Amino acid sequence: MKFRNMRELVQLCEDRNIKFSQAMFEYECDTSGIDREKIISRMADKLSVMKLSAERGLQGLKSYSGMTGGNAKLIHDYMLKGDCLTGGVFLNAISIAIAINENNAAMGVICATPTAGSCGVVPGVLLALQKSLNKTDDDIIKALFAAGAVGYIIANNAVISGATGGCQAEVGSASAMAAAAAVELKGGSPSQCANACAIALKNMLGLSCDPLAGLVEVPCIKRNAVGAANALCAAEMALAGVISYVPCDEVIDSMYRIGISMPLALRETALGGLAASETGKKWKEKLWSGNSHNE
Amino acid sequence: MKYQSVFDIIGPVMVGPSSSHTAGAVRIGLLARKLFGREPEKAVIHFFGSFAKTYKGHATDVAALAGLMGLSTFDGGIPNAFNIAKEKGLDYSFIEESAIPEHPNTIVIDMYAADKFSSVKGVSLGGGLVEICEVDGFALKLSGESPALLIFHIDAYGAVADVTHILAKNKINISHMEVSRLEKGRLALMVIETDQSVPDDIFSAILSQPNIERVVRLSL
Numbered sequence: 001m002k003f004r005n006m007r008e009l010v011q012l013c014e015d016r017n018i019k020f021s022q023a024m025f026e027y028e029c030d031t032s033g034i035d036r037e038k039i040i041s042r043m044a045d046k047l048s049v050m051k052l053s054a055e056r057g058l059q060g061l062k063s064y065s066g067m068t069g070g071n072a073k074l075i076h077d078y079m080l081k082g083d084c085l086t087g088g089v090f091l092n093a094i095s096i097a098i099a100i101n102e103n104n105a106a107m108g109v110i111c112a113t114p115t116a117g118s119c120g121v122v123p124g125v126l127l128a129l130q131k132s133l134n135k136t137d138d139d140i141i142k143a144l145f146a147a148g149a150v151g152y153i154i155a156n157n158a159v160i161s162g163a164t165g166g167c168q169a170e171v172g173s174a175s176a177m178a179a180a181a182a183v184e185l186k187g188g189s190p191s192q193c194a195n196a197c198a199i200a201l202k203n204m205l206g207l208s209c210d211p212l213a214g215l216v217e218v219p220c221i222k223r224n225a226v227g228a229a230n231a232l233c234a235a236e237m238a239l240a241g242v243i244s245y246v247p248c249d250e251v252i253d254s255m256y257r258i259g260i261s262m263p264l265a266l267r268e269t270a271l272g273g274l275a276a277s278e279t280g281k282k283w284k285e286k287l288w289s290g291n292s293h294n295e
Numbered sequence: 296m297k298y299q300s301v302f303d304i305i306g307p308v309m310v311g312p313s314s315s316h317t318a319g320a321v322r323i324g325l326l327a328r329k330l331f332g333r334e335p336e337k338a339v340i341h342f343f344g345s346f347a348k349t350y351k352g353h354a355t356d357v358a359a360l361a362g363l364m365g366l367s368t369f370d371g372g373i374p375n376a377f378n379i380a381k382e383k384g385l386d387y388s389f390i391e392e393s394a395i396p397e398h399p400n401t402i403v404i405d406m407y408a409a410d411k412f413s414s415v416k417g418v419s420l421g422g423g424l425v426e427i428c429e430v431d432g433f434a435l436k437l438s439g440e441s442p443a444l445l446i447f448h449i450d451a452y453g454a455v456a457d458v459t460h461i462l463a464k465n466k467i468n469i470s471h472m473e474v475s476r477l478e479k480g481r482l483a484l485m486v487i488e489t490d491q492s493v494p495d496d497i498f499s500a501i502l503s504q505p506n507i508e509r510v511v512r513l514s515l
Contacts, residue, residue, distance in 0.1 A: 004296070028301050042302060049308050064312065064374070065352040104311030107354055107374040114304045115422075116314045122305075144305050151304035156296045160304075161421060177304075214345075215352045216312040270349075287352045 001026040006153055006194050006248040013190035020184055020193050021142040024149035043141050049111045050100065050123035057099025061106040065287055068217045069106065072099035075225075089132045093232060094225035097124025101224040105217050114151045114160045114173055117216045120224035121174035122147050125182050125231045135185060147181035150197050157249070158256035162209030163268040165259025171220075171227040172204030172255060178231035179238070188239050196238035198248035200231050205251075206258055208266035210273030212280045213287045219274060307423055310373045315400060316346065316353035319419030321373065324362020326427050326439045327404040327415040329513050335406035337386040338363055344399035346419075347391045356389050359402055363387075368423065403429075430511075433475050433484040437513070441470060442492045445511040446501065450476045450483040454506040458485060461500050467491050482508065 001023060003009040012023055028039050060073035072095050078084060079091040097120035104110045104119055113122045122144070130140050151160065154173045159165040179200035180193040188196070204227070212218040244251065265272025274280050298304065309318040328334070340359050342350050350356050354374070361376035362368075364385065372379065380387050392403075400419040406412070416429035427437040430445060437443060448454045455474060462469060468490040476483035492514050493501075502510050 024301050032300060043305065046302075046305050046308065064354050067352075107310055107312065107317070107357075109308060109369055109371050110311050111306055111308045112314060112423075113306075116309065116311055116318075119311075145301060148301035148304045152298055152301060155298040155304060163421065213352055214349050288348050 001030055003027070003149075003153070005157055006197065006252070009149060009153065010190045010194050019142075019146065020149045020180060020190060021145035024145040024152065040141065043144055044137070046111045047137060047141055047144060049109060050113075051127065053100045053103045053108055053110050053119075054096045054123060054127060056108050057101075057103035058095065061102050061108070063102065063105035063217055064107045065105070065213070065215055065217065067212065067215065067283060067287070068221060069102055071221070072096075072102050089128045090229065090232065092131065093124045093128035093228040096127050097121055097224040097228040098221055100124065101216075101221040105215070105221060113147070114155065114177070115162070115170045117162060117220050118170040118174035118224060118227065120221075121171060121227035121231065122178045122181065124224065124228035125178040126185070129182060129185055133185065139185065143181040143185045146184040146193065147177035150177040150180045150193075154201075154252055154255075158252050159259055165256065166262050166267055167207035167209045167220075167223060168201075168204045168255055169259050170209070171223050172201055172207060174224075175204055175227035175231045175234070176201040178228060179234040182231060182235035183238050186235070186239055192238045194248045195242065195244050196235045198244035198246065198251045199237055199242070200234035201248075201251050201255055202244065202246065203230050203234065205255055208262060208273050209268045210266050210275045211268070211270065212275055213283045214268070214270035214275065215287070308369045309423060310358075310369060310371070313353045314423045315419045315421045316349065316355050317358045318368045318423040319400065319421075319425050320346075320355045320358035320402060321362040321366065321368045322423065322425045322439070323402050323417035323419065323427070324359040324404065325365065325367065326362075326417060326425070326437070326513070327406060328363050328365060329439075330415055330427070330430060330445065330511050331406045331408075331411070331413050332511060333408060333411075334364065334383070335385065335408050337407040339388050339390060339405040341390045341392050341403040341405075343392045343394060343396035343401040343403070346400050346402060347393070350389070350391075355402075359404065360387055363404065363406075430484070432477060435473060435475065435484065435486045437486065437488075439513065441488045441490070442515055443489065443513040444485070444487045444493055444501070445513070446485040446487065446507060447509040448483055448485060449506040449508065450478075450480050451506050454483075454504075455485060457504045457506070458487070458501055461497060461504075462487070462489070462493075465497050467493060467497065
């Protein structure tokens with residue numbers, strides 16, 4: 001079972017009446033030669049890492065560099081008080097997304113999804129939906145295969161590293177993966193998944209990778225929350241029947257062309273954008289001169 | 296297709312914060328340890344390029360040391376590497392090098408034990424992938440993704456044939472091989488990557504050949 005782009009994946013799913021998750025799972029079985037049960041248990045292990053990572057982050061962590069931390073707990077506590085604008089799935093998703101990325105910055109164990117810098121987006125959305133939709137771990141494992149199918153297509157037709165394509169390639173890709181997985185989890189069709197993916201990625205086009213002092217912290221951690229929120233927004237639109245005017249594969253190609261034409265200063269070099277702001281310069285001096293060490 | 300598996304996308308599991316600056320550094324340390332063949336008593340770790348500037352914020356120092364002590368990229372003990380080293384009595388130090396390296400993310404690890412010294416240079420290529428590019432002054436290319444033999448031998452005719460003959464006789468297939476020497480007729484290095492691991496008896500057989508000085512085995 002093979003698919004090279006979104007058009008082929010949707011066609012394959014419609015022809016065989018299967019979902020993204022099953023197409024990805026069958027592909028993995030075909031190409032890896034590993035037992036079917038083993039492949040599922042490997043994905044279950046990734047889910048366990050995500051859950052532990054979220055739990056750890058929600059307790060409130062300080063980053064290894066000493067620059068950031070504690071925001072996941074702040075948001076989670078605010079949510080629990082109940083006096084907020086949105087609440088429910090939305091706040092849960094963004095607090096988990098931030099928790100997992102804070103855990104990454106604090107040298108915790110994480111599962112790169114698809115990268116370390118964007119590791120909070122997909123689990124943020126899926127773990128929040130697991131609670132609100134009352135889904136089992138098996139359902140979430142399937143949703144991770146669906147997210148993986150989208151990431152596989154983006155990685156092979158564009159890029160997923162900030163150094164090559166900016167933040168749109170990392171958090172943008174993660175957001176598109178989460179959006180499609182959320183639609184599948186809610187029972188949406190393959191073409192709705194593709195639309196969610198296209199809408200989510202379109203809304204992230206052009207995002208630069210310009211973190212302070214080159215560390216995976218500012219603005220990366222908060223941007224994981226935005227990636228999760230954007231995924232929920234795109235998924236809701238797709239489930240309502242909204243269609244992306246630009247087909248998903250063309251959006252992915254656009255992301256690639258924008259990425260490679262971005263100036264180097266905005267691609268993980270800590271030379272431009274936020275990294276070159278007054279605050280950015282201050283942190284660069286503090287952390288690069290080697291005086292600060294938070295053990 | 297560059298990416299072959301769903302687990303290239305959902306994964307790897309690693310200790311943060313950076314796949315190139317943290318996970319990659321653990322892996323270089325781990326490969327250096329395997330090439331050294333034991334736990335070093337003393338290690339001097341040199342950082343070049345981007346690593347020299349940002350190693351503290353990304354914990355590249357902690358990561359490289361953790362790998363050198365045998366911790367894997369997803370070991371929760373990595374942040375405690377300095378303490379673990381102190382408990383073990385491993386004498387370690389870090390040097391920020393100003394020389395401009397060929398690759399921006401370069402580490403050189405000098406390892407010392409009672410009667411032993413080795414220096415390994417590695418680069419972190421991104422996404423946690425690494426390459427060992429120098430061992431004791433010899434240039435090579437080693438990903439650490441397959442088993443390998445590093446055979447230091449006298450640069451003499453027949454030395455290569457002796458080794459490949461033993462491997463062939465024992466049905467061990469060579470997937471990649473390169474030979475380099477510093478000077479004609481002096482010490483040379485054969486790097487042989489194999490599809491199968493090389494068992495102890497074959498390892499000893501190779502070591503007992505004439506012209507063979509030292510053999511380092513890299514298992515997975």
